[in-house]
Every structure is written in structure tokens, then in C-alpha cells.
Amino acid sequence: MEKNKSGKIKTSVWDKVFVVCNTLFMVAFVIITLYPVLNTLAISLNDGTDALRGGIYLWPRKWTFKNYITVLQKDNLITGAYITVARTILGTLLALVANAILAFIVSRKNFIFKRSLSLFWVVTMYVNGGMIPTFLLYKNLHLTNSFWVYVVPGMVSAFNMLVIRTYMAGIPDSLEESAQLDGAGYTTIFVKIISPLCKPVYATVALFVAVGQWNSWFDAMLYNRMSAHLTTLQYELMKLLSSVTNQGTSAEAMKNAAGTVTPTSVRAAATVLTMLPIICLYPFLQRYFVTGLTIGGVKE
Amino acid sequence: MASQEKKKNITWKEIKKQKVLIIWSLVLVIYGVIFYYLPLAGWAMAFQDYKPKNGLFHSAFVGMDKFKQLFSDASFIRVIRNTLGMGVINLIVTFVMAILFAILLNEVKSNGGKKTVQTISYLPHFLSWIIVTGILHDALSSTGIINELLLKFHILDQPLNFFAHPKFFWPIVAFANVWKETGWNAIIYLSAITAIDPSLYEAANMDGAGRWARIRYVTLPGIKPTIMILLLMNVGNVLNAGFEIQYLLGNGLVQSVSQTIDIYVLKWGISQNDFSIGTAAGIFKSFVSIVLIVIANQIAKKNGEERLF
Numbered sequence: 001m002e003k004n005k006s007g008k009i010k011t012s013v014w015d016k017v018f019v020v021c022n023t024l025f026m027v028a029f030v031i032i033t034l035y036p037v038l039n040t041l042a043i044s045l046n047d048g049t050d051a052l053r054g055g056i057y058l059w060p061r062k063w064t065f066k067n068y069i070t071v072l073q074k075d076n077l078i079t080g081a082y083i084t085v086a087r088t089i090l091g092t093l094l095a096l097v098a099n100a101i102l103a104f105i106v107s108r109k110n111f112i113f114k115r116s117l118s119l120f121w122v123v124t125m126y127v128n129g130g131m132i133p134t135f136l137l138y139k140n141l142h143l144t145n146s147f148w149v150y151v152v153p154g155m156v157s158a159f160n161m162l163v164i165r166t167y168m169a170g171i172p173d174s175l176e177e178s179a180q181l182d183g184a185g186y187t188t189i190f191v192k193i194i195s196p197l198c199k200p201v202y203a204t205v206a207l208f209v210a211v212g213q214w215n216s217w218f219d220a221m222l223y224n225r226m227s228a229h230l231t232t233l234q235y236e237l238m239k240l241l242s243s244v245t246n247q248g249t250s251a252e253a254m255k256n257a258a259g260t261v262t263p264t265s266v267r268a269a270a271t272v273l274t275m276l277p278i279i280c281l282y283p284f285l286q287r288y289f290v291t292g293l294t295i296g297g298v299k300e
Numbered sequence: 301m302a303s304q305e306k307k308k309n310i311t312w313k314e315i316k317k318q319k320v321l322i323i324w325s326l327v328l329v330i331y332g333v334i335f336y337y338l339p340l341a342g343w344a345m346a347f348q349d350y351k352p353k354n355g356l357f358h359s360a361f362v363g364m365d366k367f368k369q370l371f372s373d374a375s376f377i378r379v380i381r382n383t384l385g386m387g388v389i390n391l392i393v394t395f396v397m398a399i400l401f402a403i404l405l406n407e408v409k410s411n412g413g414k415k416t417v418q419t420i421s422y423l424p425h426f427l428s429w430i431i432v433t434g435i436l437h438d439a440l441s442s443t444g445i446i447n448e449l450l451l452k453f454h455i456l457d458q459p460l461n462f463f464a465h466p467k468f469f470w471p472i473v474a475f476a477n478v479w480k481e482t483g484w485n486a487i488i489y490l491s492a493i494t495a496i497d498p499s500l501y502e503a504a505n506m507d508g509a510g511r512w513a514r515i516r517y518v519t520l521p522g523i524k525p526t527i528m529i530l531l532l533m534n535v536g537n538v539l540n541a542g543f544e545i546q547y548l549l550g551n552g553l554v555q556s557v558s559q560t561i562d563i564y565v566l567k568w569g570i571s572q573n574d575f576s577i578g579t580a581a582g583i584f585k586s587f588v589s590i591v592l593i594v595i596a597n598q599i600a601k602k603n604g605e606e607r608l609f
Contacts (some may be wrong), residue, residue, distance in 0.1 A: 020510055026417050029401070032479070033420055036435040039445070044437075054443050099484060102328050105321050112318060118323050128588060129339020129581025130571040137339050153335050155326060172556065185552065186320045195469055215428035218544070222570065237550070238430045241437065265439075271431050278426045283419050294491045 026193040028245060037275070044272045048265035067269035070261050076228065077236050077270060083147070088213040090153040096202060097207045098156045103164035104190045106142045109173065121158040133223065144223045147230055149151070150213070167201035168194060204292025207285050213276060233274050240267045304385075316560050346580035352573075368579040376564060376581065381587075383560040387468055387538035387547070399527065402489035403519055407511070418490075421483025432480055433548040436472065452600075463549070466557040469599045471546055488530065495521035530601055536593035541583050544604045561585045 038058050043051050044233075046060035046069050055061070071077055105111060106118050129137070134153075143149040171194060179189050195202070217234035224230040243263055249280075315322065331583070346366055348359040370376050401421070406514020408414045424432065442459035450456040458540055462468045479575050500518050509517065542560035550558035559567075 015511060018388055018407075022407055026405060026408060026413070030420050032415060033424060035445075036439060037423070040435065040438070052443075054448070057445075098328070098331075102322055105325050105328075108318075108321060110314075112314060112320055113322070113325060115391075120329060124332065124336040126593065127340070127586065128336065128585065130579060131343050131565050132575050132578040132582060133339040133342020135347065135570065136342055136575070137335075140585070143333075156335075180348060186318070194466075211426055215430075217428065222566075234428050234430045237428075237434070241430065241434045241548075245589070267434065271434060275427055275431060279423065282422060282426050286419060287420070290487055290491065293487050 026034060029216050031282065037279075040268050040271050043265060044268035046291060047260050048262035049260050051185055051265055062294065066261055067265045069275060071269045074236075076231060077233070079229060080231045080233040080236040081273075083150075083230055083269070084214060085152040086283075087147070088210050089231070091154075091204055091213040092206050092210045094151055095155050095157070095160065096206050099160045099205060100195065100198070101190070102156060102161045104186075104194060106161070106169040107165045108176075108186075121156075121161060125158040137224060145227045145230070146224070149223045149231075150216075151229065163205055164198065164201050167198060169212060171197055200288055200291060203285065204287040207289050208281075208292070211278065237267070237270055239272055240270055304447060311462075323497070342585055343574050346583050350576045350579075352575070366576045366585070370577060370580050370584070375559075376477055378556060379559050379561055379564045382451040382557055383539055383542045384561070386473055387541050389470060389474050390541055391534055392476050393474045395527075395531065396479045396487060398485035399489055399523070399557065401482050401562055402486040402523075403515055405486065406490065406493050407515075418486075419481065422482070423481045423554075425484035427480070429544040429548055432476060433545060436476055436549065437605060440472070463551060464553045466554045469554045469557045471551070472549065476545055476549075477541075478605075488601060492526040493519060528532060528600060530597050532593075535596040536589050538592060539589050 012092075035058075039056070042056050042058055042060050045063060045065070046056050047062035047064045048067060050062040066273075106114060106121075108114065109174075136142050138149055138153065143152065175193055175197075176189055179193050184192070200234070216236055217232060217238050220230070220232040222234035240263065328340055344356055345359070346364060348362060348364050349365075350356070350359045354360075358466075384531075405414060405417060408417070440462040441447070442461055446462070447456070447459040451459065452516075462472065500522070501514060504514050504518050539561060543562040546558050546560050547566075550563070561584070565578045565581045568574045568581070585609065
């Protein structure tokens with residue numbers, strides 16, 4: 001049949017095959033992306049001992065909020081949540097202000113140290129002291145066992161600065177010049193003229209920093225292991241994970257399970273609570289990080 | 301020389317006018333010196349038999365001994381192999397998947413469908429490695445969904461513990477990276493595709509080009525500069541991509557294939573307090589990274605592609 005048809009129709013047949021295959025690919029992609037998240041949600045809402053029987057996919061079999069109640073009664077998780085929220089807010093604010101000021105200075109066309117200052121920061125993207133010297137430095141600066149180790153060391157980053165700088169470079173010079181004629185100093189130009197125009201790129205960088213702050217655990221483990229009051233949410237989640245995997249067989253876990261809560265179900269609830277804020281926020285910030293990545297990632 | 305010429309142009313009037321800028325850049329430079337440049341002084345430890353009680357100035361100088369010790373350690377050689385192996389595999393697989401996904405998503409005609417898939421595709425990027433490895437543990441455990449499916453389709457007779465076999469470790473790491481970053485990495489390619497001149501597609505259509513021809517001769521060449529520059533930027537990071545997931549997923553049974561340079565540094569430097577060996581391993585890593593960037597840059601230059609510097 002197909003042989004009798006003209007080439008054009010044949011291509012359209014192939015086209016249809018392509019569209020079907022492509023749609024299937026996209027559906028499979030969405031399933032693989034979403035399933036683990038939805039499965040975790042279902043397990044977190046299911047009775048712990050019951051979940052060990054398996055067979056929970058997208059919907060809980062035996063509904064309960066016990067897992068969440070257990071999580072919310074764990075002091076270390078509550079402490080971790082406070083610290084994580086604090087470091088995310090403070091860390092994002094500090095990083096945004098510092099990177100914006102630096103980007104503003106570096107993007108002033110007639111600034112006398114423009115080139116050397118740029119170079120000074122770009123070098124830091126490629127050369128760094130490494131884990132051990134950094135660890136010793138923080139120790140000597142009394143940043144270990146301290147909250148400040150979360151927000152001060154990563155405050156200025158050359159990458160984020162470059163993203164903002166690229167955006168600022170696109171703002172016409174005439175704005176700055178006319179403001180200068182009106183007698184405005186650099187501080188006024190930065191606060192009143194450039195910054196309002198940079199809202200989209202500020203949002204992008206704020207999002208990058210905030211996600212990094214929210215998700216980090218290694219600094220809590222490396223620098224603040226001895227200070228339980230400075231633990232973070234992700235670090236506590238990691239400890240939960242290793243306690244679950246070390247538990248080994250599910251039979252053993254069942255024995256340990258007091259009542260209806262198991263380590264696996266508690267971890268599922270903690271995981272859901274940890275990812276919830278980000279999942280709720282990111283769809284609304286999409287246009288910011290899409291434009292931010294595009295300007296910052298390709299052009300430097 | 302050039303800087304001397306420049307300095308002539310600097311007048312007191314100019315400096316006074318830029319006072320605010322200079323003060324702020326000075327503050328930020330002091331910050332940068334402390335947090336980015338000062339740790340470099342710690343590299344001296346790699347050439348010393350560093351003892352915390354003696355400090356950086358009174359520890360015995362041992363030359364290259366620590367590096368010799370490092371390279372005579374079979375486990376360090378294995379660690380280099382693991383870091384490079386996983387780094388290169390991850391780089392290639394995540395690149396190919398992101399480009400493929402971007403091109404295929406661009407071919408989806410329904411705008412609503414496209415937006416929905418894209419929004420969902422970003423999701424894993426925002427999850428921490430802690431959460432992602434937790435999910436992997438669940439999915440790949442003996443009662444997890446993967447074993448369940450494999451048993452159902454009779455590919456396996458009994459559940460397989462994927463984390464107990466070294467041969468599965470690298471593929472699991474590669475898959476996890478693809479799962480987490482494909483949608484995110486595709487953002488740049490998708491916007492590069494949008495920037496392609498539509499008249500090129502129209503011309504291709506007039507010439508009777510089918511879908512494959514359009515992808516092959518218009519879309520791919522259109523995003524080639526983006527691919528090249530991103531490849532360049534990521535080559536230098538190959539060794540940096542080997543810590544969190546390997547640390548979180550690794551266990552005693554697979555440590556011969558899971559340990560990377562960073563884990564080695566953590567183990568010797570922080571846990572065993574041998575700062576000199578840990579620093580030497582860190583220096584080696586920085587050195588290889590810089591060599592990789594320079595080589596990649598040279599290759600790009602020779603082929604007339606975009607380059608970083």
C-alpha cells in the first residue's frame with residue numbers, strides 16, 4: 001500500500017510515527033521524573049508497618065498523619081528547620097547585596113580598576129585552596145561550630161557576579177550619565193537607577209543562592225558536626241537516610257518499629273516536608289531562572 | 301606596560317569622583333583575599349610533614365615526599381580512575397541527554413504540553429542530593445520498584461541488591477545525574493533553539509526537508525556554538541563532579557569503584573588528620589582541572605570554535 005503512495009504522503013506517515021514516538025518519550029520522561037516524588041508522598045501518608053508489605057505506588061493504602069506528627073516532634077529536625085530557614089534568608093540577602101555591589105562596580109565603564117578587579121574575581125572560579133586548607137582557615141577564623149560558616153564564606157561568587165554584570169552591561173549608559181548630570185553619586189545611581197532595572201536578574205541570583213543554601217548539608221557535617229544546635233534540615237535528613245539503610249532488611253525494621261511508624265515512613269515524611277517549599281515556589285520563578293541562565297551561562 | 305600607560309590617565313579628580321567605588325571594591329577584595337586566596341597558602345602543607353602543633357611555619361619541609369607517597373598508594377590510583385571515569389561518563393551522558401531532550405521537546409507542537417513537560421523537567425534539579433540518593437535507595441532496594449518490575453517481566457528470578465555490585469555503581473551515578481539535571485541543562489539549548497532564525501526553517505521546508513533534515517541541518521548547527529562553549533566550561537569541572545552522590549551512595553561493598561579524589565581527601569585529611577596528604581591530593585586535583593581546561597581551550601581554538609579565554 002505505502003509503496004503506491006507518493007513520497008510526500010510517505011513522509012507524513014513517518015511524521016506521524018515520529019509524533020507518536022516523541023509523545024511517548026515525553027510521557028515516559030514525565031513519569032520517570034514525577035513517580036519517585038509522588039511515591040515518596042504516598043509512603044509518607046501511609047501507615048509505616050503496612051508500607052513494608054510493599055505495593056504502595058501513587059496512593060496510600062492505609063492513610064495516616066502519624067509519620068508527619070513524628071517528624072514534627074523530633075527536636076533535631078525542628079532545630080534543623082529553623083537553622084535552614086535562617087541561613088537561606090540571611091545567606092541569600094547577603095549574597096545578593098554583595099554580588100550586586102561587586103557587579104555594579106565592575107560594570108562601570110570608566111572605573112579605573114575595572115580590569116584588575118574583574119580578573120581578581122574570575123581567577124577564583126578556577127583556582128581554589130581545596131578542602132583541607134579551607135577547613136583550617138575556617139577553624140582559625142573561628143568559623144567552625146558557628147552559624148556564620150553557612151553564610152559568610154560563599155557570599156561573593158564570581159559566577160553570580162558575572163550573571164548580574166552581564167545584565168547590567170545591557171542597561172544604556174545614558175541613564176547613568178543623565179543622573180550624574182543631576183548630581184547623583186554612585187550610591188544613588190546603584191540604589192535608585194540600576195537596581196530597580198535589575199530586578200529580574202536579582203531574582204535569578206537569589207533563587208540560585210537560596211536553593212543552594214536550602215539544600216546544603218556538607219558544611220553542616222564538616223564544620224558544625226559537634227554543634228547539634230547548628231544542624232541543618234538536609235544534614236538531619238542524611239542521618240535519617242543512613243540510619244534507614246544501615247537497618248538493612250525490612251524485617252529488622254519492622255521489629256524496631258514501635259507501633260505504626262517505621263524509619264522509612266518517617267524519612268518519607270521528612271523528605272516531603274523538605275522539598276515542599278521548593279516545589280511550591282519554583283514553578284512561579286521559572287521565567288526568572290530561564291532568562292538568568294540564558295544570559296549568564298552562555299555569554300561571560 | 302599597559303598598566304603603566306593606564307596609570308597616567310588616573311587623576312586625583314577621577315579618584316575622588318570614584319571614591320565610593322574604590323572603597324567598596326577594597327572591602328570586597330579584602331574579603332576575596334581572605335576566603336579565596338589565603339587558603340592557597342595552605343598548599344605549603346603538601347610539601348611539609350605538617351603537624352598542627354607546629355603550624356605552617358615550623359613544620360618540617362619534606363619536598364615532594366608526600367606526592368611520592370600519594371602516587372605509590374594503589375588506592376589513590378584507583379581513586380583517580382574512578383573520578384575521571386565517572387566524570388567523563390557523566391559529562392557525556394548528561395550532555396547528550398540534555399541536547400536530545402531539548403530538540404525533542406522543541407518538536408512538540410502543543411504549547412501547553414511543551415510548557416507542562418518543561419516545568420516538570422526542572423523539578424529534580426531543585427532537590428538535594430540527599431533526597432535524590434534517598435529516592436534511589438528506595439527505588440533500587442530489594443523491595444523497590446525496579447526489582448518489582450524486573451521480577452514481573454521475568455528479567456530476574458530474585459531481587460537484586462544493586463548497591464552490592466561494583467559493576468552497577470557507575471551506571472547508577474550516571475543515571476542519577478541524568479535524572480536530576482536533564483531538564484535544567486536543556487534550558488540553555490532550548491533558548492538557543494528559539495534564537496535560530498525562523499527563515500532558515502522556512503527555507504528548509506521549501507526545499508522539501510523533512511523533520512530529520514531540519515533537525516540535522518538547521519537545529520543542530522544552530523546550537524553548535526552553545527554546545528561547544530558549555531562543553532568547554534564543563535571540562536574543567538569533570539573532577540569536581542565527584543563528591544556528593546558518591547559519598548552518599550557509596551558503601552563498603554563498592555568502595556573500590558565509588559571513592560573519588562574528594563572522598564579520599566576527606567578520609568585522609570579530615571578523618572585521619574593527615575593534612576599534608578589531603579592537601580597534596582587536593583593540589584593534584586586542581587592541577588589536573590587546569591590542564592584539562594587549557595587543553596580543551598586549545599582544541600577549540602584550533603578548530604576555530606568559541607573559546608573561554
